[in-house]
Structures are given as structure tokens and as C-alpha cells.
Amino acid sequence: MNKKQTIDRRGFIKLGIQTGGGVLALSAIPMQLTAQDAVAESEPLAQAMGYVTDATKVDTAKFPKRSGEAGANQFCHNCALYAGEADSASAPCSIFQNRLVSGKGWCNAWVAKS
Numbered sequence: 001m002n003k004k005q006t007i008d009r010r011g012f013i014k015l016g017i018q019t020g021g022g023v024l025a026l027s028a029i030p031m032q033l034t035a036q037d038a039v040a041e042s043e044p045l046a047q048a049m050g051y052v053t054d055a056t057k058v059d060t061a062k063f064p065k066r067s068g069e070a071g072a073n074q075f076c077h078n079c080a081l082y083a084g085e086a087d088s089a090s091a092p093c094s095i096f097q098n099r100l101v102s103g104k105g106w107c108n109a110w111v112a113k114s
């Protein structure tokens with residue numbers, strides 16, 4: 001083994017440590033993004049999106065998307081953006097940066113699960 005190879009191995013080990021550190025740092029980001037705090041109806045984005053924790057309380061004059069027979073069947077728990085089981089009380093929603101929304105809730109970004 002010559003000196004060059006030794007340096008290269010050291011460099012490789014250093015890189016591995018740095019990369020490992022980077023992976024550890026990156027793995028912390030999703031934990032921050034998936035902060036498990038619930039979205040409040042009073043928040044500006046929630047109000048803009050018409051989010052409510054109880055979909056039966058949607059102002060259908062303001063958000064006609066949820067009016068009528070088809071609209072009455074729209075809930076967070078059957079929305080494509082709801083990252084939870086259909087029977088879970090709450091789950092992360094990507095519209096709200098993966099914060100928790102109510103399974104019985106609704107917002108104007110509702111889209112049917114395919």
C-alpha cells in the first residue's frame with residue numbers, strides 16, 4: 001500500500017462520514033415537515049382553502065364544490081391528499097405541509113381518491 005492509496009482511503013472514509021452526516025441531517029427534515037400539529041380553521045391558508053374540521057359545516061354558497069349529492073360525500077378521509085386510512089380520525093395532508101387534518105373535514109382542494 002503506498003501513501004496515495006492511504007490518503008485516498010482516508011478521503012473515502014471522510015466522505016463516508018460526511019455523507020452519513022448529511023443523511024442524518026436529511027432524515028431530520030421529514031420529521032420537521034411532518035410535525036403532527038393539527039391545522040386550525042382560523043389559519044389564513046385554512047380559511048383561503050375553506051378548510052373545516054367538520055365537512056357538514058362547509059359554507060356551500062362560498063364553496064359550491066361541496067354542494068349537492070356528490071359534494072356531500074366529500075371528506076378528507078376520502079381525498080387523494082389525505083395520507084391516512086379512511087377510518088383514521090386525522091392524518092397528514094400535503095396541502096397543509098403534512099400537518100394533521102380531520103378525517104371528517106374538508107377543503108376546496110378535495111380530490112377523489114383513484
Ligand code: SF4
Pocket residue numbers: 051075076077079080081082093094095096101105106107108109110111
Ligand atoms: S386537500 Fe383533501 S385531505 Fe387535505 S384538507 Fe383538503 S379535503 Fe382534506
